[in-house]
Amino acid sequence: MTERAEAAGPERDPEAVSKFVEGFAAQLVEAGMQRMPARVFAALLASDSGSLTSAQLGEQLQVSPAAVSGAVRYLAQQHMVAREREPGSRRERYRVHSNQWYEALTNREAVLKRWEAALREGVTSLGAETPAGRRMAETLAFFEFVDEEIAAMMERWRVHREKTFGAP
Amino acid sequence: MTERAEAAGPERDPEAVSKFVEGFAAQLVEAGMQRMPARVFAALLASDSGSLTSAQLGEQLQVSPAAVSGAVRYLAQQHMVAREREPGSRRERYRVHSNQWYEALTNREAVLKRWEAALREGVTSLGAETPAGRRMAETLAFFEFVDEEIAAMMERWRVHREKTFGAP
DNA sequence: CGCTACTTTCAGAAATTTGTGAAGTTAAGA
DNA sequence: TCTTAACTTCACAAATTTCTGAAAGTAGCG
Structure with a gap:
């Protein structure tokens, strides 16, 4: 089994790659992510350089440029990939920053915040002294707690990661 | 039709309830949950007793018994509601245990475990020494870290909750 | 300035998901 | 045992989502 370096033409066992990509994407889908973004993300994760062009993605996943465009837009909004322009070309690369993603x-933060807002409204409109209001207030408190904890956890991860994998 | 369960207390404004239910459900949907389970869950959350019968749910949400059945099955599988049989009736109640839910x-635990499994396979099949393999290994390490942290966090929440809201 | 190489947008076809009515199943109570 | 209230399952219609091809935009380079 030969391990080709990637620089020029990454001819890695395309079947192994594809198997991973589809398998991992399937798990992400099951967790609620849309199919195409999940596949694109998995493909990037499985690439040696951590970045692929639109054309490469379309080729590897057998989908149209339009589909890639849509998926990438979604992923960029979620901050799961970064877009970078290749200097001297209008070709774009999409990249997973090993940290960032x-x-x-x-970073359900945005999601959590909206849940909290909805709950807050519920507590107010149903009455903080009603049983339902109390239940919702407790739920709200839980999310607020989680918010803070997540931040602290990510900080610990950064430390742990540097110890284990070296430089950031 | 002895259904006036939420007896006593001030009349609840059905419109306020509905507004909360639909609003909160919409947020859950946006986060990836199916619509009907989200609505059912929100309705339970907003009920004073914390539990409703199948008929009450169908009535309030304007959907068929079949839809309620499907939604509730899903929620029970996710451990987000408990089913309880009313003694002396085949009527069933669905309940949010304020803790449990x-x-x-x-409890993405199951989800995380499957992600981890997929990543582990990827590391093996692409080679732990390849750049892609290393990236996936780091990702895997992250999820393993999160697993543990979540457990610890929930423990802290239990303590925090008892201090703030009293008995479990 | 316009050519060309990419990317994005858009309308609609195709696939998938969702909810319904109706039939099927189960168990309480007579 | 039989009746009947209640939940569940199933086939299908409706709604929604997803992907595509084609047209339109955008920016480097001659």
Whole structure:
């Protein structure tokens, strides 16, 4: 089994790559992510350089440029990939920053905030002294607690990571 | 039709309830949950007793018994509601245990485990010494870290909750 | 300035998901 | 045992989502 370096033409066992990509994407889908973003993300994760062009993605996943465009837009919004322009070309590369992306995954912050807002409204409109209001207030407190804890956890991860894998 | 369960107390404004239910459900949907389970869950959360019968749910949400059945099956699988048989009736009640349910929400444990499995396979099949393999190994390490942290966090929440809201 | 190489947008076809009515199943109570 | 209230399952219609091809935009380079 030969391990080709990637610089020029990454001819890695395409079947092994594809198997991983589809398998991991399937798990992400099951967790609620849309299929195409999940596949694109998995493909990037499985690339040696951590970045691929739009054309490469379309080729590898057998989908149209339009599909890649849509998926990438979504991923960029979620901060799960970065877009970078290749200097001297209008070709774009999409990249998983090994740090960045899992922060994004935990970064349900925006989601949590909206849940909290909805709950706060519920507590007010149903009455803080009603049983339902009390239950919702407790739920709200839980999310607020989680918010803070997640931040602290990510900080610990950064430390742990540097110890284990070296430089940031 | 002895259904006036939420007896006593001030009349609840059905419109306020509905507004909360639909609003909160919408947020859950946006985060990846299916619509009907989200609505059912929100309705339970907003009920004073914390539990409703299948008929009450169908009535309040304007959906068929079949839809309620499906939604409730899903929620029970996710441990987000408990089913209880009313003694002396085949009527069933669905309940949010104020503790239980947010544990379930954080309880992505099963999900995380499957992600980890997929990543482990990827590391093996692409080679632990390849750049892609290393990236996936780091990702895997992150999830393993999160697993442990979540457990610890829930423990801290239990303590915090008892201090703030009293008895479990 | 316009050519060309990419990317994005958009309307609609195709696939998937969702909810319904109706039939099927189960168990309480007579 | 039979009746009947209640939940569940199933096939299908409706709604929604997803992907595509084609047209339109955008920016480097001659």
